Amino acid sequence: MAELVDDVxxxxxxxxxxxxxxADLGARFGVSRTVVRESVKLLQDRGLVRSHQGVGTVVREFDAWDLIDDDVLSALVRHDESRAILDELVAVRAGLERDMAAATAGSGTDVAEVRAAYERMAALREDPIAFGLADVAFHDAVMRLSGNRLGRVIVNRIHDKARTTERYHGAVTPEAVTRTLAEHAAVLAALEAADADAAGTAMHAHITGSWARRRPAQTLRDIRRSAAPSSDAGG
Structure with missing residues (x-):
């Protein structure tokens, strides 16, 4: 089924x-007609195709696709030569994380977990892999403390798919790490001050700014259009 999703x-x-x-699909993939039928049904469930009597199984327009489905989103990212899907993914992520950071700051919740993640990032700045994991933990702690369970699931799902492609990543230079730490420090300071507006603005600025720095300048879209005004190394 994944191969058919990729084809569409x-x-x-x-x-x-x-x-x-x-019959032709079965011969191509070396499976029975029953397996083909089940696979096509899964494509229908994802909005990719529709069966028409007398015509066959027809591919639907992009607007009908379930873009949050794991297989569909993975394929979209894999084929995203223009980075248009990544632009949209970052815009969605930035908007949701902005709102969750603001909610966390406004809730009066203890953010010691966020500080601990930041301190791990600072301590691990010479280890790109460990630094990246601490970075992810920082964001996830902010989202979890916001209480927005659906927002957290959506962000984690789409961000996991983005990280599977080299098009999303930039060079992890000392300068990039220093800037990333400074942006996370701004988020943390706003959270500890219980300043919801500042926390949301700082989070949005970090996510969109980080992507703008990594994305090839010649085709950069204005991913700030759909959210509040704003200013990772990889996230």
Whole structure:
């Protein structure tokens, strides 16, 4: 099924075109017609195709696709040569994390867990892998403390997919690490001051600014248009 998802998302079968029949798909993948039928049903559940009597299984327009589905989103990121999907993903993430940071700051919740993650980042700045894990823990702590369970799940899901592609990552230089730490420190300071506006602004500035620095300048989209005004090394 994943291969069929990849074929549709990657454009092998364009919107409005029909998939090969069950026999041909079965021969291509070396599976039975029953397996093909079940796979096509899974594509239908994800909004990728629709069966039409007398026509066959037809690929649907992009707007019908379930973009949050793991297989669909993974394929979209994999084929995102223009980085348009990554632009949208960052905009969604930045908006949600801005709101969750503001909620955490406004709740009066103890943010010692966030500080501990920040201190781990600072201590591990010479180890890119460990630094990155501490960075993820920082963001996840802020989201968890916000109480927005759905927002946290959405961000973690889409961000996990972004991290699977090299197009999302930039060089982890000492300068990038220093700037990332400073941006996280601004978020932490606002959380500890219980300043919801400052926490949301600082979080949004960090996420969008980090992506703007990593993204090739010649095709950079204005990913700040859909959210509040704003100013990681990789996240």
């Amino acid at each position: 998302v990657g454009g092998r079968y364009a919107a409005g075109s029909a998939l090969p029949n069950e």
